[in-house]
Amino acid sequence: MNHPVSRASVHAFYADAILHGRNTAENLQAATSERFNTLLESIGDATPRTALDLGYGAGTYTIALARAGFRVIAVDQVPSDSLLHRIDGTSDWAHRIDPRECLAENFAIDQDFGVIVAKDVLHYLARRDVESLLTTAVAHARGANYHYLEVFTGISRRSSDGRLLRIEGEADYSPDCFGHVIEQIYDGWDLTLLWSEHAEQDSRTGRNCFEATRATVIAANPAA
Ligand SMILES: C[S@@+](CC[C@H](N)C(=O)[O-])C[C@H]1O[C@@H](n2cnc3c(N)ncnc32)[C@H](O)[C@@H]1O
Numbered sequence: 301m302n303h304p305v306s307r308a309s310v311h312a313f314y315a316d317a318i319l320h321g322r323n324t325a326e327n328l329q330a331a332t333s334e335r336f337n338t339l340l341e342s343i344g345d346a347t348p349r350t351a352l353d354l355g356y357g358a359g360t361y362t363i364a365l366a367r368a369g370f371r372v373i374a375v376d377q378v379p380s381d382s383l384l385h386r387i388d389g390t391s392d393w394a395h396r397i398d399p400r401e402c403l404a405e406n407f408a409i410d411q412d413f414g415v416i417v418a419k420d421v422l423h424y425l426a427r428r429d430v431e432s433l434l435t436t437a438v439a440h441a442r443g444a445n446y447h448y449l450e451v452f453t454g455i456s457r458r459s460s461d462g463r464l465l466r467i468e469g470e471a472d473y474s475p476d477c478f479g480h481v482i483e484q485i486y487d488g489w490d491l492t493l494l495w496s497e498h499a500e501q502d503s504r505t506g507r508n509c510f511e512a513t514r515a516t517v518i519a520a521n522p523a524a
Contacts, residue, residue, distance in 0.1 A: 302466035303459070310424060310467055315378045318358060325500035325509065326420060328357050332364045335494075336417070336448055339518060340368055346444035346523050348414035354404040354433075355421025359383040359397075366393040370415060374399045375407045405429035412442045416449075423452040423512075427471045427481075434485045438521075445521040447486075452498065452512040453478045460505050475513045482517055492518040 316322075323329045332340075351370040353362040355377075362374040362383065374383060380399035387394040400407065404418070405425050416437055422430045430451075437447065453473045457465040466472070473481070479493060493515060500510040 302464045305457075305465050305467045307424075307468055311377055314357070314376075318376075318378050318382045321358070321382070325503070330360070332360055333450075335516060335518070336361065336364070336419075339446060339448055340364065340415075343368075343415070343446060344444070347446065348412055348442075348444075350411065350413050351415040351417065352407075352409070352413045352437075354407070354416070354418040355424075356383065356399075357420075359386055361417045361419060362397055362399075363387065363393075365415060365417070366396040369393075369396075371396045372398065373407075373413075375402055375404055377401070377403050405433060407433075409433065409436045409440055412440050412445070413437070414445055416445070416447045419448070419450040420452065422449065423455060423471055423473070424467065425471055426469045427473070430471050431481060431485065434482075438485055438489075441521045443521055444523040447517065447519040449515070449517040449519075451478060451515045451517070453515055455510070455512040457510050458502075458508070460502055460509070462507075475515065478515055482515070482519075486517075486519045488522070490520040490522060492516075494518075 317324050317328060349370050351365045351372045353372055353374045356362045356374040362372050365372045374397055380401050383399045387397055404421060453475045459465055482493060496514050498512050498514045499508045502509040
């Protein structure tokens with residue numbers, strides 16, 4: 301049997317970890333991935349210098365985008381103070397970051413973002429919200445856009461006493477189902493879909509508390 305975990309407790313967990321700059325089992329303080337760095341370096345002049353980072357967490361991807369010259373709307377459910385504190389107001393890229401405290405599913409995408417990043421966040425949303433968010437983003441893309449998504453599928457979570465846990469309302473995609481959804485939504489885009497096994501350990505028990513198959517999606521809209 302799966303024991304339900306409330307969305308409110310997920311919210312409180314991240315608000316506390318981010319406020320105190322604490323690392324978590326998933327490594328919130330990690331640097332940007334090599335895959336993302338390679339993508340960012342490859343982006344040419346045809347891509348609008350606007351970006352959206354959904355579920356920015358400690359803000360590492362947001363900062364990388366701003367340093368690379370993008371104006372970034374950074375969305376997370378946690379208060380923006382920690383990100384504002386992290387970005388040094390005197391740097392020449394800080395003014396490009398516009399943090400928004402809001403649920404990703406409530407953020408209305410109504411513009412053409414050159415880059416959209418959603419890393420380790422979409423699995424928390426309901427399926428219909430994931431799909432409507434990505435469909436809207438695709439509908440507003442005008443050409444030479446890039447979407448970089450890392451999404452957990454086939455998740456199994458356990459409490460320290462070994463009970464299976466499930467977060468209320470979460471998408472709960474199997475790898476196959478998620479792959480089909482992505483292929484449908486990004487029809488006509490150049491799509492790279494990579495899969496890797498992922499596990500996180502409970503530092504107290506040493507046992508795995510989270511196991512999943514991580515999908516990395518790199519979608520490129522052919523220049524219009
Ligand atoms: C695992 S962290 C990932 C942070 C960052 N993207 C990274 O990879 O370093 C998940 C983040 O998503 C945020 N989050 C979870 N559900 C959300 C939602 N429905 N809307 C907005 N943010 C959400 C959490 O507050 C947390 O900051």
